[in-house]
Amino acid sequence: MSDSNSILNPDQMATAAEDAAFGKATGGLLKSFLLGLTAGGYIALGFVFFTTSQVGAADLPYGVAKVLGGVVFATGLVLVVLTGAELFTSSTLTLTARASGRITWRQLVSNWVVVYVANFLGALTIVALVYVGGTWKNADGAWGAVVLDTALHKVQHTFLEAFVLGVLCNLMVCLAVWAAYSGRTTTDKVLAVTMPIALFVATGFEHSVANMFMIPLGILIKENAGPDFWTTSGLDRSGYTELTWPGFYLDNLLPVTMGNIVGGGVMIGVLYWTIFHFLPRRKSLPAPG
Template structure:
């Protein structure tokens, strides 16, 4: 596993940010769609151990396969871009409007991909155990916050923050190795960690909560967005920028400034 120093890795991340900032919206949307669907795949894969009565940690060990696939394929995941694009902004390689443009189109693409896979999954998998599992997920990810009101929304923000600290570290770790094996191993660890701890990832929720909505008669679109999607997205952004972008840019003294 050929190690890349932090200074070199951060320089590459800034270059990636500059590249992503200039991608046309069609590519951002298409690559975002595929990334959202792949994370849906990985999330549904993580259901299998739970449905078979195994510890949830087994599902967490499986889930990173989706993240690894989308990174190696060069797809667009908005939660990773929540850290990469601000790094480009800090290095003066990305304009604010290009950052917002990237986030908007990738978020939309991720959402469409998650919705697509949610519809396919719920239409093709008819299992009472899956329905029961999705109902329990909706309870944990939406109704438990709703019951607490503002405190619940703050909890969702906090869990989103902690989640995307690990997710963006997973994104960053891909730059710390020059081999595919090294990238896979280093990405796997932080992604497994956030999933095992049950933190909130906005793109994962773009699959799992629509799936729960389609399978249960209790969850509504407004419940999903007010009590999970919006606060979790806010937390994901804060975690990415405050805990990954700014700290990693302390290694950027040799990053070329535009």
């Protein structure tokens, strides 16, 4: 009987992950850019779903509300995995292909830069659509209030806190992607992805691409919402003065991106490359003398 539907074992998963990383880094920059656009959009849509789930959730126990938001946000990464989109946070796993000498540093950095920029543009596309479409006015402004409060919290971390939360986030994202390589069916992959992503979102870890949606949308609402929004939502605009573009870039995006690279590329990619590739090769070398 064929075992084509059997899940991969850890050794096979490591090979699949490295092969995928090699394919991303050598598949062409235009392809990476276009797939990066879609990934940024999908992650932004995951945050759209998260925001909707949190409207009125203040009446729920804290943990229940956060887990609910985490589970629905996982829709974004599920779409990334199933469609083959290129997401910067999971693209940090190309460090495995570099460690094996299959790609150059130039290819790695080029892929990261192109995918990062494309993710940002894809996320901003959803920002524009949600803003112009007036989604932020839903529920008498309560939808926009969730965006504002979430975005404000994200720029209030210290640099070190944002960095560490970025490490923890991409630890979970890359574990989710790595685990998804074990699956052969859509159901396998959805199940592998959902709970690690729900964990990072529910706990408040920081994802650079997700923040490319939430914080810019919060800034747009703060800067452009009319008096009616502030009245119906019951919010005070003066409470969101920290929501600025410099604050977004320096207090959140920079440290979170750095943390994402360490958490995903080093703590997952390089670690598993060492376990499943480097150590077996070293063991197979003839003894000296």
